[in-house]
Amino acid sequence: KAGVTQTPRYLIKTRGQQVTLSCSPISGHRSVSWYQQTPGQGLQFLFEYFSETQRNKGNFPGRFSGRQFSNSRSEMNVSTLELGDSALYLCASSLMSRLGEQYFGPGTRLTVT
Amino acid sequence: SQQGEEDPQALSIQEGENATMNCSYKTSINNLQWYRQNSGRGLVHLILIRSNEREKHSGRLRVTLDTSKKSSSLLITASRAADTASYFCATVYETSGSRLTFGEGTQLTVNP
Numbered sequence: 001k002a003g004v005t006q007t008p009r010y011l012i013k014t015r016g017q018q019v020t021l022s023c024s025p026i027s028g029h030r031s032v033s034w035y036q037q038t039p040g041q042g043l044q045f046l047f048e049y050f051s052e053t054q055r056n057k058g059n060f061p062g063r064f065s066g067r068q069f070s071n072s073r074s075e076m077n078v079s080t081l082e083l084g085d086s087a088l089y090l091c092a093s094s095l096m097s098r099l100g101e102q103y104f105g106p107g108t109r110l111t112v113t
Numbered sequence: 114s115q116q117g118e119e120d121p122q123a124l125s126i127q128e129g130e131n132a133t134m135n136c137s138y139k140t141s142i143n144n145l146q147w148y149r150q151n152s153g154r155g156l157v158h159l160i161l162i163r164s165n166e167r168e169k170h171s172g173r174l175r176v177t178l179d180t181s182k183k184s185s186s187l188l189i190t191a192s193r194a195a196d197t198a199s200y201f202c203a204t205v206y207e208t209s210g211s212r213l214t215f216g217e218g219t220q221l222t223v224n225p
Contacts, residue, residue, distance in 0.1 A: 004155075031211055043201065043215035056210045088153060094211055101146060102213065104156040 001026055004105035006091050012111045018079040021108045025072050025093030031055075032074040033102060034066060037088040046089075049074055078110075086112045119202060119216040127224050132189045134219040136202030137182075143205045145178055145185050146213065150199045159187075159200075192223045 005024045013019050025032050033056075034046040045058040049068035066076040072093075078085055088109050092102035119136045126132055136145070144163045148156040162169045162178045162185065169176045175188040189196055199220050203213035 033211060033213075035213075035215075042217055043203075043213075045212050045214070048210055048212060050210075056212050058212075090155060092156075092213075100211070101158040101161050102211065103158065104148075106155040107153075109153075 001028075004091060004093050004103055006089075006105040006108050008108060009106065010109045010111075012113060013081050014113055015081055015083060017081050018077060019081060019110060020075055020077045021089055021091075021110075023074045023076075023091030023093075023105060025074070025091075026103055029093035029095055029103070030072055031094045032068055032072060033092045033094075034074070034076050035090045035092065036060075037090060037107075038084075038086070043090075046076065081112045083112050086110060119200075119219050121219060122217065123220045123222070125222040125224065126192060128192060128194055130192055130223075132192050132196070132221055132223070134187045134200050134202075134221070135184060136186070136216050137184045138202075138204045138214075138216075139183065140206065142180075143207045145176075146203045146205070147174075147176060147185075147187050148201045148203060148215075150201065150218075152198075156201065189221075192221075194223050194225045197221060197223050 007022045031050045033048040037043045048056040052068045063079045068074045088107045090107045092104045094102045146161045147159040150156050160171045160176050162176050173190045178185045199218045201218045202216045
């Protein structure tokens with residue numbers, strides 16, 4: 001089975017712009033979660049989607065949003081980018097939202113200048 | 114903010130030695146998981162231990178869980194240079210779905 005894929009792998013944006021990141025989960029996985037990783041804050045949960053519904057949301061401002069499509073693929077969007085949004089954004093999928101292990105993609109490295 | 118704490122923050126050992134990393138958390142959990150990350154890449158799931166389990170093994174990995182002390186440890190035996198990575202513990206709470214709350218991580222360096 002193919003693993004979790006994320007596109008693009010690297011991205012450079014300017015403050016004030018918006019960005020959309022994409023994640024394709026492992027085939028058959030219905031739960032997709034997003035995490036932000038920075039040197040200062042570590043790994044932080046953004047949100048989780050299951051069957052196209054947001055099931056859980058972390059403590060991030062409304063500039064961070066996401067969605068999930070009927071094929072379980074997910075996108076996250078960050079509007080009005082700030083320098084502090086520079087991070088590695090990781091997507092993870094799991095078979096069901098049942099407290100089990102998650103399978104992570106390679107991440108998208110976002111740099112905001 | 115992170116719910117868990119890990120120690121040590123960094124660990125440097127020689128090949129063949131054992132490496133032990135510790136993780137503490139603050140509230141009751143459903144399970145605790147350990148992940149490895151190589152050089153800012155994606156996380157790889159290593160092992161999951163449920164709150165009613167005390168010890169689990171997977172190859173050269175041994176994980177223990179002490180719910181009374183709210184702590185866990187990961188032991189890597191007979192370490193190899195390829196084990197060099199950051200190791201994170203992540204807790205799952207009963208009411209948080211599959212949300213993972215990560216510790217700060219331990220940077221392990223195994224010298225050949």
